[in-house]
Amino acid sequence: MKSLEELKALRDKMQGSVTLRNESEASTRVVVGMATCGIASGARPVLTALSNAVAEKKIEDVAVTQTGCIGLCQYEPIVEVFQPGKEKVTYVKMTPEKALEVVEKHIIGGNPITEYTIGAIMKN
Amino acid sequence: MMTEIALNVLDVAENSVRANATLVEIEVIIDRKKDLLSIRIKDNGCGMSEEQLKNVEDPFFTTRKTRKVGLGIPFYKQAALAAGGEFYIRSELGVGTETFASFGLSNIDRMPLGDINGTIHTLVVYNEGLDFLYTYVFDDAKFTLDTREFREILGDISFKEPEISQYIMDYLTEQKAECDGGVNV
Numbered sequence: 001m002k003s004l005e006e007l008k009a010l011r012d013k014m015q016g017s018v019t020l021r022n023e024s025e026a027s028t029r030v031v032v033g034m035a036t037c038g039i040a041s042g043a044r045p046v047l048t049a050l051s052n053a054v055a056e057k058k059i060e061d062v063a064v065t066q067t068g069c070i071g072l073c074q075y076e077p078i079v080e081v082f083q084p085g086k087e088k089v090t091y092v093k094m095t096p097e098k099a100l101e102v103v104e105k106h107i108i109g110g111n112p113i114t115e116y117t118i119g120a121i122m123k124n
Numbered sequence: 125m126m127t128e129i130a131l132n133v134l135d136v137a138e139n140s141v142r143a144n145a146t147l148v149e150i151e152v153i154i155d156r157k158k159d160l161l162s163i164r165i166k167d168n169g170c171g172m173s174e175e176q177l178k179n180v181e182d183p184f185f186t187t188r189k190t191r192k193v194g195l196g197i198p199f200y201k202q203a204a205l206a207a208g209g210e211f212y213i214r215s216e217l218g219v220g221t222e223t224f225a226s227f228g229l230s231n232i233d234r235m236p237l238g239d240i241n242g243t244i245h246t247l248v249v250y251n252e253g254l255d256f257l258y259t260y261v262f263d264d265a266k267f268t269l270d271t272r273e274f275r276e277i278l279g280d281i282s283f284k285e286p287e288i289s290q291y292i293m294d295y296l297t298e299q300k301a302e303c304d305g306g307v308n309v
Contacts, residue, residue, distance in 0.1 A: 001302065002295040007277050010287055034250075035188075036196040039135045040126055044239075044246060051249075055286035066250050068142070071190035 026063035028107060029082040030054075035069035042095070043077040049096035050079070053103040062107060075118060081106060090118045125199060128238025129163070129227065132200040134246060136165055136223055139196065141251050143169025143221065148247070148254060152240060153261040154229065154309055160209075161237065161309065162226040172215040180213060200225055207234035229309075237309040241296040244269065248292060249283045265303035269296065 032038070032047040051064040072078060075092035079099060082088050089112045091102060098116055106112045114120055126132045133150065140148045145167035153162045172180065179185035181201055186194030200223070201211040208228035215221040227234045244258050248271055258269040274283070274292070283289060300306075 002291065002298050004273060004277060007274060007288075007291060010291055011278055011281060014281055014285065014287060034134075034138060036135050036194075036199070037191075039131050040195075040199075044131065044134065044242065047246065047250075048242065051284075051289070055289070068138075069188060069190045073191060 027061045027084055028063070029080075030062060030064045030107070031067050031080045031082065032064070033068070033070060033076055033078040033080075034066040037069055037073035038076045038078065041076040045096045046077045046079065046094045046099045049099045050103065053100055054107075057103070057108070059103075059107060072118070075121065078118075081112070091116045092118045092121050126203065127235065129161070129203065129235050130238035130240040130243040132196075132203060132225075133163060133165065133240065134243040135196045136200055137243075137247055140165065140167035140169050140221070141247075141254065143167060143171070145169035145220065146254050147257065149257045149259075150244065150247075151259045151261070152237070154237075154263070154304070155261075156229065156263055159229045160226055161229050161234070162209075162224065164222065164224050166220065166222040168220040171217040171219050171221055173217055177213070177215050197223075203227070203235055207231040209234075241293065241300060244296055245289075245293050249289050252283055260300055260303060262304040267299040267303055269299070 030050055032043055032050065034043050034047065047064070047066060054062050054064055070078065072092070077094040079091040079094050079102065080088055081091070081102070089106070091098070091113070094116070102113060102116070126135070137148055137150060147168050149164070149166045151164040176187070180197050183193055183195055183198040186192065188194065197213065204211040204225040204227055208231045209226035211225045213221065213223045244256070248256050255271045255275070256269070260267055278288065281288060283292060
């Protein structure tokens with residue numbers, strides 16, 4: 001059973017070995033809409049998939065965070081990717097599977113997946 | 125519409141975050157003798173004016189500028205009342221807000237509680253600027269998670285560090301299973 005003692009041991013192990021990540025220093029921000037509209041359409045599994053993928057693949061300089069409603073409720077779950085010097089990319093109607101693809105192709109590979117973006121959806 | 129009660133809890137607790145609370149208390153009580161599941165969410169945030177409080181259960185009222193409807197509280201209230209439960213919300217400007225919802229445990233129209241551990245984990249890990257006190261009660265067994273205790277141990281190590289985030293999830297999973305034997309409520 002997990003105890004606070006175990007947490008102390010974890011801390012002692014981590015101190016020194018990790019350089020503490022600072023969110024404001026992260027160059028890429030991946031933001032998930034988590035208002036009523038987002039949550040009702042399945043944003044929580046998307047958020048979990050994104051943060052697990054970023055942690056598992058040990059991707060540095062990426063912060064996964066949440067935000068409220070941006071007024072595009074019919075396109076939720078929405079994930080926005082902010083990278084310095086690049087235009088914001090807004091992914092709509094996300095699923096955990098699509099989110100993992102975004103991590104692979106966009107965050108790691110550097111190529112946004114155009115077909116999942118709001119621009120592509122609104123054209124159809 | 126939410127598909128599980130845990131998602132309503134996530135949604136309503138996010139309001140406490142936006143209300144600049146420093147402490148959010150969440151209590152989930154399952155009482156099989158009383159045939160009741162009850163949930164209390166209490167914060168010390170900015171609170172609401174009488175005017176806002178009067179309107180908060182109205183789906184066509186919201187303080188947001190991004191859309192014209194506010195369905196968080198109406199969804200939650202409807203889920204409780206549909207399952208033979210009760211709902212109320214109390215608030216005082218500058219003091220905080222408290223919501224209470226109960227559900228008939230064996231009521232056929234009650235949504236499943238769902239992934240309550242996931243909800244608490246998401247709240248705790250993604251809102252490091254405030255503290256959470258979570259209590260889970262199953263009949264006579266109970267456990268608590270107090271982020272103030274975690275923070276005291278961890279200092280400036282973030283809850284988002286993969287090892288810590290995993291610890292918090294494991295803590296919730298193991299403690300809950302110890303209380304309820306892993307039943308799906």
